[in-house]
Amino acid sequence: MTDRSTMRTYRLPTTANRGKLDAVAAVLPxxxxxxxxxxxxxxxxxxxxxxxxxxxxxxxxxxxxxxxxxxxxxxxxxxxxxxxxxxxxxxxxxxxxxxxxxxxxxxxxxxxxxxxxxxxxxxxxxxxxxxxxxxxxxxxxxxxxxxxxxxxxxxxxxxNLSEVRTMAMDGTVARVSVSDKPHADYWVKVSTLEKRNPVSIPLRGYDYFNDAPGEVRNFCQISVSTTGDVCFTLVKKSQPTQLRIEGESVGLDWGLRNIFATSGGKLLGQTPYRWLCERDTELNDLAVSLQRQGIRLRDSKRYARLNRRIREYVRNEVGRILNRLAGEDIREMVVEELDFRMGGLSRRLNRIMSRAGRATVGAKLASLVETRGITVTKVNSAHTSRCCSGCGYVDKKNRISQERFSCRFCGKKLHADINAARNILGRSQGQGGLCDFSKEQVLAEMDWSFRARWRIEPTLLRERSHAGAVPLRRSNNDVNRRCGVTAP
Ligand SMILES: [Zn+2]
Structure with a gap:
């Protein structure tokens, strides 16, 4: 069994005097x-x-x-x-x-x-x-x-570690102990540059830290800001809740219009597209004006603020939705390796969203495993939006718009993201979610299943479809004649 225990960090305030803090800060260089x-x-x-x-x-x-x-x-x-x-x-x-x-x-x-x-x-x-x-x-x-x-x-x-401002000190150089004095909850005894002369730093706990599950580790992260402020961070190690054994498995498709679509047919968290477009305009106008002034983007406080605003927005939305979903009777979430691009927005915004989304969804899913006992399974995302969740036919023309999916073989029509979510769920069964397969290998695999199921050559269907043929309804007897294949 793998160790599913987790470490959480908490910054604790200190009442240590300046002399002690300076002695600790002096270690940093x-x-x-x-x-x-x-x-x-x-x-x-x-x-x-x-x-x-x-x-x-x-x-x-x-x-x-x-x-x-x-x-x-x-x-x-x-x-x-x-x-x-x-x-x-x-x-x-x-x-x-x-x-x-x-x-x-x-x-x-x-x-x-x-x-x-x-x-x-x-x-x-x-x-x-x-x-x-x-x-x-x-x-x-x-x-x-x-x-x-x-x-x-x-x-x-x-x-570049010469610029790292955090010292990760384990118990041999920063011993953490519980205090019995009223003005401190913990003591951290930090080795300094002076041999045999450690300083004892008093730390104060607070409700959120005290109530958090787990035990305080004998370890302290000490950060020193460029202005000389010194912060102390303790770590709690906790055992996660038991994995759920009952409940459904749900496939999730991440899109940007609907943050998530589930295989059960739900669309969760509609991203206000207009809000995003406004941020996009703002972002690009700002970038252009900064470039004109010869200011690098990463030096601009305004640019950083806007970046943060978008990231926080994504984080809040993702957190809210996944929490709600976790409240339902779910045992497993199946997700694809994430891709967050969305048509109609600039590369710049897509990049921010995609980074923010990837990081947040990743962290949030990890915390669901830990705090709610939900299993998270990752699958290969290749072709999930082009494949029909009904018959297994893969064709890029199946997806007729951002939202509409209409299978050119069996005629199934549904919301494109929900179709993708169903494929994602389906992929979790067997072969490790095709995780190490290339895009081509995934397609070959799906074509193989399609052939086995319908005894029709999917590549031939695609050729016809791409040549502009009308939808190739399976229910239509015509399909067999047009494909030159005998029906099963
Ligand atoms: Zn179909």
Whole structure:
């Protein structure tokens, strides 16, 4: 069983005096240097083919500079490892899409690249990826994955840790204890630059923190702002609620007009398209005027504010709808790997919406698993909007507008998003949701099922349909003659 426990962070106010806070803040520049130092060591290992980063070797530890204590170096190493692990996870998702989009004659090569990517072994030098399970790949696949990973790294470099302003300190350098004094609920004893002279920081709890489930971990995140403010964040670890075993499975399609459509036929949360169009105009006017003044977008407070407003809007809507849905008798939600583009809006707004949506929906779904015990299953999104949920015929002409779906084979008509939601639900049964399939492979799979079911060649149907033939109703006997196929 996987560990489904979760960590939540809470910032706690402190009443510590300026002297103590300054002593803690003074650690930051050295901590940053330490992060950069350890990152250099760990990245070298990654690029030499190591995939799991652990503690430093004793030889490496001995050569560390003395501006931090050994225990501080250990804590720094954990922070670096966490950052690099997050990079690896993001790279794995990103590279999966890259591999899917590659054009190859050789499908075996693609499969090998997937295998390498799944193990994050992009820089591996040994063809045996997993000796225990006998997983091997070719030299060519190894070379190619290194090229892909380097290219990815060029576009998505490792974070610059010299600018990180948060120190993730574990209990050996920031011991957390419960206070019995009235003016503090917790104490954090932080190691500073002065050996054997830690400072004790009093922290105050509050209702939301105290009521939150879970136990306080012996760990503290300390952030120092550029103006010298010091913030302390504690972590609670909680066990999630039991997974629901009763209730329905529901497929969800994310669109922007209707935030969600369910396989049960509901449309939830209509996005006011007009509101979005107004924000879009505002956004683009602002961008143009900033560019004219030679101001970079990311330096503009107004641009940031507008960005935030759109993001918050998406977050609130998504949260509200998913909470409502979770209140129903649902055991499982089936979702596609998310894509948030919408016609009629600028690339700029689509990008913001898509980032906001992806992050929010991802976080919200994760919290539903944890707090409500709902299983979330992800499936491949390819062709879900083009396939008929009734007969399985795939044709882009099936979707006649943003909202209308009308199957050119069986004649089924329904809301396009609800049709997609039903396909998403259907895809959760079997083959792991076709998750690692390329778009072409998904189509081949669906065509195969269609052929098996109707004994009609779907590619032939599509050719006719794209040549402008009238809808190919199955109920119409004419269909067989026109396709030159005998009826089942
Ligand atoms: Zn159909």
């Amino acid at each position: 050295w901590w940053q240097r330490g992060l950069v130092h350890v990152q250099y060591i760990q990245v070298r290992k990654l690029k030499a083919g190591q995939t799991e980063l652990g503690w430093l070797q004793s030889g490496e530890k001995k050569s560390l500079p003395s501006y931090l204590s050994q225990r501080q170096w250990n804590s720094v190493t954990s922070q670096v490892n966490a950052v690099l692990a997050a990079w690896q996870t993001a790279a794995k998702v990103g590279l999966r899409a890259v591999i899917r989009a590659l054009r190859f004659e050789d499908e075996e090569l693609r499969r090998q690249l997937y295998r390498i990517n799944a193990r994050k072994a992009w820089w591996a030098v040994d063809c045996v990826l997993d000796a225990r399970h006998g997983v091997m790949v070719s030299e060519e696949a190894l070379r190619m994955s290194t090229v892909l990973a380097n290219e990815w790294l060029r576009k998505h470099p490792f974070p």
